[in-house]
Amino acid sequence: EPEVTQTPSHQVTQMGQEVILRCVPISNHLYFYWYRQILGQKVEFLVSFYNNEISEKSEIFDDQFSVERPDGSNFTLKIRSTKLEDSAMYFCASSDYLRVRGNQPQHFGDGTRLSIL
Amino acid sequence: QKEVEQNSGPLSVPEGAIASLNCTYSDRGSQSFFWYRQYSGKSPELIMFIYSNGDKEDGRFTAQLNKASQYVSLLIRDSQPSDSATYLCAVNEGSGTASKLTFGTGTRLQVTL
Numbered sequence: 249e250p251e252v253t254q255t256p257s258h259q260v261t262q263m264g265q266e267v268i269l270r271c272v273p274i275s276n277h278l279y280f281y282w283y284r285q286i287l288g289q290k291v292e293f294l295v296s297f298y299n300n301e302i303s304e305k306s307e308i309f310d311d312q313f314s315v316e317r318p319d320g321s322n323f324t325l326k327i328r329s330t331k332l333e334d335s336a337m338y339f340c341a342s343s344d345y346l347r348v349r350g351n352q353p354q355h356f357g358d359g360t361r362l363s364i365l
Numbered sequence: 366q367k368e369v370e371q372n373s374g375p376l377s378v379p380e381g382a383i384a385s386l387n388c389t390y391s392d393r394g395s396q397s398f399f400w401y402r403q404y405s406g407k408s409p410e411l412i413m414f415i416y417s418n419g420d421k422e423d424g425r426f427t428a429q430l431n432k433a434s435q436y437v438s439l440l441i442r443d444s445q446p447s448d449s450a451t452y453l454c455a456v457n458e459g460s461g462t463a464s465k466l467t468f469g470t471g472t473r474l475q476v477t478l
Contacts, residue, residue: 281465290471291453291455292468293465304465306465339409341466351457351464353414354411354466356409356410358408
């Protein structure tokens with residue numbers, strides 16, 4: 249079964265450094281998302297992306313964050329200057345074409361554990 | 366602030382019993398409802414989705430939706446130890462948009478031998 253692939257599985261970075269988290273969504277999917285989950289907390293939406301532009305972003309997704317689809321397969325999340333509070337699991341998700349009623353399910357990758365020192 | 370509420374548990378059921386997991390949501394405009402299973406340290410895995418009032422069955426799982434009461438539930442029949450996980454309820458609004466999922470905190474299910 250097709251799946252969302254994320255790399256790396258674990259990233260350790262010094263505070264203030266830039267990180268890029270990478271995702272390969274399911275190949276025929278059109279809608280891409282990033283979520284994060286701080287240890288012990290709920291999964292939180294960061295950003296959605298469609299047709300090479302951001303569809304929606306949360307208040308977490310400030311100027312330090314950016315997303316890009318640099319080619320036909322990859323979808324990246326960049327954090328420009330990491331803070332201690334950015335330590336979390338980051339999940340990429342993708343979904344298929346939109347239904348007339350309801351939304352297609354979002355399928356999640358295995359996540360990248362980001363640890364900021 | 367749109368909220369999705371779940372009892373954090375743990376919900377403990379014996380092997381072979383029915384586990385009943387509940388979720389309420391605040392946004393009346395919500396159109397799509399999802400249940401994800403999350404093992405510790407892993408990513409959310411889609412279990413069920415439901416769009417219309419009533420029941421939807423898939424194997425041992427049944428999702429139930431009552432939009433008037435803003436309530437969605439998941440029943441797991443013949444619970445197995447491998448079902449022990451945290452079950453996340455997720456909701457998104459509208460249709461025809463790439464809208465975000467709003468998650469509850471999850472209910473931890475323990476299936477005992």
